[in-house]
Amino acid sequence: xxxxxxxYWRDPLLWTGLALVALVLLMPSTKPFFAALFPKLPRPMFxxxxxxxxxxxxxxxxxxxxxxxxxxxVGAGVFVSRRAGAEFRAVVGSIVTIGQTFPPVAVLAVAVPxxxxxFEPAFFALLLYGILPILExxxxxxxxxxxxxxxxxxxxxxxxxxxxxxxxxPLAAPLIxxxxxxxxxxxxxxxxxxxxxxxxxxxLPIIIGLDGANLxxxxxxxxxxxxxxxxxxxxxxRLLAAVQVRRG
Amino acid sequence: xxxxxxxSKRYGATTVVEDVSFTVAAGEFCVLIGSSGAGKSTTLKMxxxxxxxxxxxxxxxxxxxxxxxxxxxxxxxxxxxxxIGLFPHWTVARNVAAVPELIGWAAARxxxxxxxxxxxxxxxxxxxxxxxxxxxxxxxxxxxxxARALAADPDILLMDEPFGALDPITREVLQAEIxxxxxxxxxxxxxxxxxxxxxxxxxxxIVVMDRGRLVQVGTPLELLTAPASAFVRDFVGSDDLxxxxxxxxxxxxxxxSAASAPGEPIAVTASLRQALSRMVAEGVDRLGxxxxxxxxxxxxxxxxxxxR
Amino acid sequence: xxxxxxxxxxxxxxxxATPSLAFLTxxxxxxxxxxxxxxxxxxxxxxxxxxxxxxxxxxxxVLPRRRxxxxxxxxxxxxxxxLLVRLxxxxxxxxxxxAPPAVRISLGAGFWVxxxxxxxxxxxAIRRLELPRWAGAMVGxxxxxxxxxxxxxxxxxxxxxxxxxxxxxxxxxxAVLRHALMVALALLPTLLIGLPLGILARRRPAxxxxxxxxxxxxxxxxxxxxxxxxxxxxxxxxxxxxxxxxLGIGGIGLLPAVIALFLYALLPVVRDSADxxxxxxxxxxxxxRGLGMTxxxxxxxxxxPLALPVLxxGLRVATLQAIGxxxxxxxxxxxxxxxxxxxxxxxxxxxxxxxxxxxxxxMALAVNALFDLAIAYADRVPR
Numbered sequence: 001x002x003x004x005x006x007x008y009w010r011d012p013l014l015w016t017g018l019a020l021v022a023l024v025l026l027m028p029s030t031k032p033f034f035a036a037l038f039p040k041l042p043r044p045m046f047x048x049x050x051x052x053x054x055x056x057x058x059x060x061x062x063x064x065x066x067x068x069x070x071x072x073x074v075g076a077g078v079f080v081s082r083r084a085g086a087e088f089r090a091v092v093g094s095i096v097t098i099g100q101t102f103p104p105v106a107v108l109a110v111a112v113p114x115x116x117x118x119f120e121p122a123f124f125a126l127l128l129y130g131i132l133p134i135l136e137x138x139x140x141x142x143x144x145x146x147x148x149x150x151x152x153x154x155x156x157x158x159x160x161x162x163x164x165x166x167x168x169x170p171l172a173a174p175l176i177x178x179x180x181x182x183x184x185x186x187x188x189x190x191x192x193x194x195x196x197x198x199x200x201x202x203x204l205p206i207i208i209g210l211d212g213a214n215l216x217x218x219x220x221x222x223x224x225x226x227x228x229x230x231x232x233x234x235x236x237x238r239l240l241a242a243v244q245v246r247r248g
Numbered sequence: 249x250x251x252x253x254x255x256s257k258r259y260g261a262t263t264v265v266e267d268v269s270f271t272v273a274a275g276e277f278c279v280l281i282g283s284s285g286a287g288k289s290t291t292l293k294m295x296x297x298x299x300x301x302x303x304x305x306x307x308x309x310x311x312x313x314x315x316x317x318x319x320x321x322x323x324x325x326x327x328x329x330x331x332i333g334l335f336p337h338w339t340v341a342r343n344v345a346a347v348p349e350l351i352g353w354a355a356a357r358x359x360x361x362x363x364x365x366x367x368x369x370x371x372x373x374x375x376x377x378x379x380x381x382x383x384x385x386x387x388x389x390x391x392x393x394x395a396r397a398l399a400a401d402p403d404i405l406l407m408d409e410p411f412g413a414l415d416p417i418t419r420e421v422l423q424a425e426i427x428x429x430x431x432x433x434x435x436x437x438x439x440x441x442x443x444x445x446x447x448x449x450x451x452x453x454i455v456v457m458d459r460g461r462l463v464q465v466g467t468p469l470e471l472l473t474a475p476a477s478a479f480v481r482d483f484v485g486s487d488d489l490x491x492x493x494x495x496x497x498x499x500x501x502x503x504x505s506a507a508s509a510p511g512e513p514i515a516v517t518a519s520l521r522q523a524l525s526r527m528v529a530e531g532v533d534r535l536g537x538x539x540x541x542x543x544x545x546x547x548x549x550x551x552x553x554x555x556r
Numbered sequence: 557x558x559x560x561x562x563x564x565x566x567x568x569x570x571x572x573a574t575p576s577l578a579f580l581t582x583x584x585x586x587x588x589x590x591x592x593x594x595x596x597x598x599x600x601x602x603x604x605x606x607x608x609x610x611x612x613x614x615x616x617x618v619l620p621r622r623r624x625x626x627x628x629x630x631x632x633x634x635x636x637x638x639l640l641v642r643l644x645x646x647x648x649x650x651x652x653x654x655a656p657p658a659v660r661i662s663l664g665a666g667f668w669v670x671x672x673x674x675x676x677x678x679x680x681a682i683r684r685l686e687l688p689r690w691a692g693a694m695v696g697x698x699x700x701x702x703x704x705x706x707x708x709x710x711x712x713x714x715x716x717x718x719x720x721x722x723x724x725x726x727x728x729x730x731a732v733l734r735h736a737l738m739v740a741l742a743l744l745p746t747l748l749i750g751l752p753l754g755i756l757a758r759r760r761p762a763x764x765x766x767x768x769x770x771x772x773x774x775x776x777x778x779x780x781x782x783x784x785x786x787x788x789x790x791x792x793x794x795x796x797x798x799x800x801x802x803l804g805i806g807g808i809g810l811l812p813a814v815i816a817l818f819l820y821a822l823l824p825v826v827r828d829s830a831d832x833x834x835x836x837x838x839x840x841x842x843x844x845r846g847l848g849m850t851x852x853x854x855x856x857x858x859x860x861p862l863a864l865p866v867l868x869x870g871l872r873v874a875t876l877q878a879i880g881x882x883x884x885x886x887x888x889x890x891x892x893x894x895x896x897x898x899x900x901x902x903x904x905x906x907x908x909x910x911x912x913x914x915x916x917x918x919m920a921l922a923v924n925a926l927f928d929l930a931i932a933y934a935d936r937v938p939r
Contacts, residue, residue: 336862396843
């Protein structure tokens, strides 16, 4: 412990992360607090599922869909930024825009009859909704790389694949990471609604609370969700700072 | 027309303009010159209150500018900037008519005025009135900028390095045109530049500034022959002093009578520098001189150029 | 000259989808799953008409890229779309005639995939023709009009989704109006408050320093959580002032939904207002001030017109977002198309779900197209 510099202990990410974990584990023991706050409620503490399982389920579906959305979004973005793929840009844009006009609930609702309840429809809904910000930002990020730079790289004999890996992607990284951040933040929210189709997420207490006018449930789910959102936001801010390249 | 008395500008602890006093009368072409950071642009912008002055008094048309509503003051003063600043979403016609529109002219009158000004600035109205700024070259845009400044016929014209972004040829052409416009309309012009050649060519009076302070005020000839300090002398440029001196004098001043003269004549309004250039290029030691109508009125000899 | 690779890809996808995906599904009644009806079973008689545009599209995918080819694709794709829908209706009617009245015939995955592919091909061809935007919009509108005519003529009546509609006409109409009302009620204050806030944020960095983080936090709150959080204060308010409850202001219903939608719409509008104003040429602003425009004149005559395209882009994002979120608001009793959708979800009736979803998607696409036109018009002069 003494080996860690003091600044680590002041890290907001560390503290909110710890707070989240602590709250998730200790929530049931705050039952008296909620009972006192809402004396009229017969069941002031959500106990249909463990908060830890819900948190893990939530993070799992967000993580899985974000990884897939990143792979597809960045892949498609790179493809349409190349000369070979340029003619596909408009149609790829159309597909993603159409996907965006489908409210996530709608995608969930339509996916259920196809893939059943639970994790799968949530995954597809988040995937579809999460691709657009990543795709848009990948295209914008690659477009922001100054053309003279690529020309110079070509001039010293770098192959196209090398240029992509060593020049374009690093310079486009801030915008791409920004897009992934937007996508993840939106997905954390959308995953909440996925509880309506049986996915295990932190949305479950909120939805059941809404259904039964149980404000305690709503608060419990809401606070945990809020902390999760803050933790992820801080983590991405950290990541963003790490990929910022001084562009001179 | 414009009076600055002990004007200063401070930003916090930094003083960018200190105790500057000078006047500009109607019909004068006053050039503010100095190196970067000398405070000349700041001084200019204090005249139309784009920058409020910290101390001193500025009077325009006899009235303290602090008593006037800023927007009303500025509508009576023409303003041309280096970055031109045409409104991209308006046609040339509407750009030029900007101030007339603000002060309530009828549309027909604004349009007629815009057409007349474009004509004066060598842009055929039929072709240019309905164009948009992005369709014009930089030189054309600045001509429109000048037309816009002149639209409401202000008595004062403020110009902040207006030709700085133009190529040398366009710059020279516009310099000649603005000189002509000023001569014909007798407006008071305050012109900021860091280009000594431009100042010598255009100014009737030059105000030299250095690090926020006024160093010398005088005619181009005075600056060339009697610089107030080493700074002024070096800024004006001592290398080709003689050539510059020739540049500020005209053929009219050294004219001698002659019944006839060989070769191509030179205009009486040309500078002695142009006369020297012609003589050297053509290998002659005299040139005939003609007036505006083309009639021979005399001659100028190489020896006359040396006379003091 | 090379061929249209986009069209080629779409055609290949279509050819792959046709044998492997169901065109229609037939279920004995609403509760059981359906049996697929593939394309191989069709088309006979009238249905054969669709083979012509299909063949033309396949042909066009290998032809060189010329204006004539693109025009051909536009016509063939539009015809294909209309004939596809008609075919679905006709086939459904034929199947329904031979089955008991409780039968449910739904549009299968194959139908939707082919619909999407044909629409993309149409869009691609219109773009390649480089028609002015309004012309492209007219083509789209014509196709939609064709769909509407088919619907109104009763050709599609055998389809499950139309059955569901027929069973609750009034509810549907009310839901559409509710949905649109929710969005409109939220957007009006967004514009009236968001735009000035954006102007303020631009003028005063001190305001921007706390405003944007606050709006960001609101955005990260999942919609359901925000609806839930609004319930408590609004219920308390309704309890304290019963008169409000009489007006319909309570914990559940329209008001919390509208408030939440408004809060979410603020960020894109405020942010894009500020960004749009920031993008205005500083030279034009200096010139405007120097010529004697007052700050208000400068704002209305120069800044706002020049910032308009970005402003509209922000408003578009806000509107599309609101349309989607309004669907979730059904969970707190706000009504709208989301209510129909959730009803179908919980009753495991896909056609009912689609009855809620399809109008939402169409609304969003229409709004998107309108904003596209508006932004293109506002942006017609380069800045």
